[in-house]
Amino acid sequence: MPIRSRIRAALATLLISGPMLVQPLAAQSLPNVGAGLPNLGGTEREELSPAMERRLGEQIMRDLRQDPDYLDDAPTLEYLNNFGNTLVSARPEVRGDASFDFFFFAVRDGSLNAFALPGGFIGVHSGLLLAAQNESELASVLAHEIGHVAQRHIARMLGAQRQDMLVPLASLLLGALAARSSPDVAMASVMGGQGLAIQRQLNFSRDAEREADRVGLQILDAGAYDTSGMVAFFGRLQTATRNYGEGIPAYLQSHPLTTERIADIQARIRQQRYHQHADNIDFYLIRARVRVLQNDNPQGWRDAAKIFETELAPKTRVQTAAAKYGLALIALRQGDAARAQSLLDEARAAALKDAEPLASLGVEIRLAANQTDAALKQSAAAREAFPLSRDIASQYADALIAAGKIDEAVRYLRDQSQLYREDARVQQRLAKAYATQGKQALQHLALAESYAIKGSLPAALDQLQIARRAPDASFYDQSIIDARERELKAQRLEEMKQNKEGKNKP
Ligand SMILES: [Zn+2]
Known part of the structure; x- marks a missing residue:
């Protein structure tokens, strides 16, 4: 079932159990959005409780994880969660009273989009990962989404309009989840007469967007990222739109980039120190990986290989390492473990130092080649080098089983x-x-x-x-x-x- 149908199914369940999701504020503590963080007025009388918000998010995630477009790829999840949680830790108060455990994941979709689900689940499209040129650009999008969660925009959107749950729920799920490209006609028909109202409500309010930008910039600043990445990236998304005439990218549809919004971001950036951020090589490796996984079939591999070949022309060591890593992954997918091994060796030579995705692919190749002793030895070494990696930890179990x-x-x-x-x-x-x-x-x-x-x-x-x-x-x-x-x-x-x-x- 495509993601959109799943969301529709989840929506149907939510609509049935909708009214119970809201609880009066009197019955819970006041919405604390984190000390020192800006607050959106105080007029909301009701919002989703953190526990209900998390449950709602978990319910949607349960469905999403079954979807073939959910990128269930350990190295990618490892990177995104390390990266995303570093952003959260840069400004721990964004966890707020709800103190959600943030979870970051990728969806196989070429369009440029990212979205926040209820309860701290943040998704990013593979297309956006590929479009980001450096970690600061990726950080700017994720930090903005973290801002939506921190300010509990979803909880408020769901809670504030209790008398008409259809619209906020649908707009949440449409705007935040299903915003794949254009307004969803099928959804509109499901909702009958509500369709038009839903389309008008597709987005967070402008105030919410500005607030998410503000929190996002605070996170970028605290994490010592280059905050100009935000404007650069959003601007490039807009240029891409003009050049390819593909219509407005989904991300800009749900996050309209008005002149006012850019001016607001730029004014804030001027007040901050400039940080030059040194990108982690993992970013480039994972981007190469996602390029292979985005169209994970023989034709997709050939297309990705062509892109990697052009990237091998005199470039930096990191770019060379990422391209060789991508080609190694393709060779492994094509069943040529020997070629994968020699390409990975070249990637390692270019990278100068080891990185989690390189170590993980090394073990994967040995396992595929049935070299179980070598796999186990490499996996044990990888555990020493990357003791916090869940990906490496679970690979070790595979290596033990394979080695009997x-x-x-x-x-x-x-x-x-x-x-x-x-x-x-x-x-x-x-x-x-x-x-x-x-x-x-x-x-x-x-x-x-x-x-x-x-x-x-x-x-x-x-x-x-x-x-x-x-x-x-x-x-x-x-x-x-x-x-x-x-x-x-x-x-x-x-x-x-x-x-x-x-x-x-x-
Ligand atoms: Zn937004």
Whole structure:
């Protein structure tokens, strides 16, 4: 199902349970948008509570993650989250009272756009990642979206118009999520007579945009990014529009770049110190990676390879490293591990120093070539070099399994599952390791946990049933299965109750 249809489905659910999403301000603390940060008046009487906002965001993410256009790529997620969370930490007060854990992700889409979902989930289109020429430009877009979250614009948009939930919900989901290119005709027809009203409400207000710019610039300044990147990038988006006549890029549709807005940004920049930001090589490597993943098919690889070849003409070391890295990834996709290895060696030579995406691709190539000892050795070295990388950490489990060290893999994954309780992939790998050991009860128990994390409670309960019937289910396993079944059933009951309550409200 394309992302837009998923959003429509999610929207339908939300509309049903809509009214319960809003809670009166009296019942909660005042909206604190972070000390020292500007506030949008104080006239809103209602807004979405942080907990509800997060739940709403998680619900949308659950659907988005199933979408083939969701870039479920560990190195890309690793980079975006390191980068995005560095921005957040530059000005920690943007977390505000809601104190959301920000999560950044990419969507496979050539158009230039980025969007904030409820609850601190920030998405960026692959097209925008490719259009950004340096980290300051990418930072300017992400910092602006962080600004929308920090100022709780979504919560206010949803809460402030309780009497007519259709419009704000639709505009949120249309404007922030589905703004793929042009106004969504299909959505308008779904909404019947509301269609026109929705189109008028597609965007955040101008005040909200200005406020997000302001917070964004504060983040850029605190993080020592070149703030002129913001104007440069937005300006280039506009030029691109004129040159290609493709219509207004989606990002500028949802974030109109008025003369007033530019003047406002420029005035603020003048008050700030100039920072020269040294770009991390990971930015260029991940951009090359995204170029390959954006059209992940034989024709797309050939097109991407042509672009990399032109980028090899006398350029900086970093650009050469990124182009060679992209070509290595394409060779791996085409099944030529030997060529991938030699291109990666060239990328490493050009890069002068190691970087997470290079190390990660190195292990991937060894695994694909079935060189399991080398894969394990490299993966262990990568863990030493990048101890905080989730990508490298999960690769290590793959390397252990591939090398036949299953007992060690199980021990390692059990530790990982304690560290990263929200990571379904750890449970999936654990299930795979148990399957290799022939431990059926534990395999299905791990699968149950992976479904539970993804929010598919019925599937999780099914897996528990299978685990219970497994011939090797010990007495101890049975008691764990019983306990988990009770918990998940209670959780499911609670979910059903909430949906029902939502439907019964006027
Ligand atoms: Zn905006």
